[in-house]
């Protein structure tokens with residue numbers, strides 16, 4: 001199993017009490033696989049602390065962000081692997097011991113970290129074209145500023161394995177949807193060899209949204225892995241099945 005932790009150093013969250021990772025296809029987080037969820041907790045807990053929870057949002061390609069407070073563990077009780085059916089595509093918390101998990105297979109997992117003296121704030125967002133287009137990054141920013149009083153310029157961000165701009169072919173209707181919103185979005189599209197088809201730069205668009213919402217370019221770390229090209233990861237466009245890789249972030 002590959003546990004990609006290069007980002008830890010890059011994001012400089014070492015020794016801050018924040019851990020995160022991007023798992024590859026050897027751990028299948030398809031919604032029914034409880035074994036994989038238990039295995040992830042074992043991996044995280046091997047770092048020392050026990051009694052972790054995993055928490056997942058429903059991921060409906062929407063834009064809502066959930067917030068977990070101190071009541072979470074009381075409500076979860078003995079259920080260590082919580083799957084929240086309240087429609088949301090992202091989650092933030094300042095509580096320790098909860099691994100926020102995002103399942104993907106082409107969409108981008110975007111992790112947020114704000115290390116501070118009192119523990120920190122963490123977030124995990126499922127970001128496909130629909131969520132990004134619909135404003136999920138703006139909603140994430142609003143949660144950070146309104147609920148956690150965070151300075152967005154200091155937020156560390158990691159973008160995990162997701163489909164790259166050379167592999168994401170879309171129809172002209174898709175391009176037009178983005179142009180109708182803003183003509184400047186054209187720069188995220190490139191003509192393919194196929195008639196009326198275009199390549200879409202999802203990660204480029206997400207970065208634009210992040211910067212537009214006040215996050216700092218220098219704090220955005222792109223893992224630069226294309227899950228479509230790399231057979232070690234799942235890809236819905238390539239495999240057309242329910243297998244999903246997981247990305248997580250937790251406060252120790």
Ligand SMILES: [Zn+2]
Nearest residue numbers: 164167226229
């Ligand atoms: Zn690619």
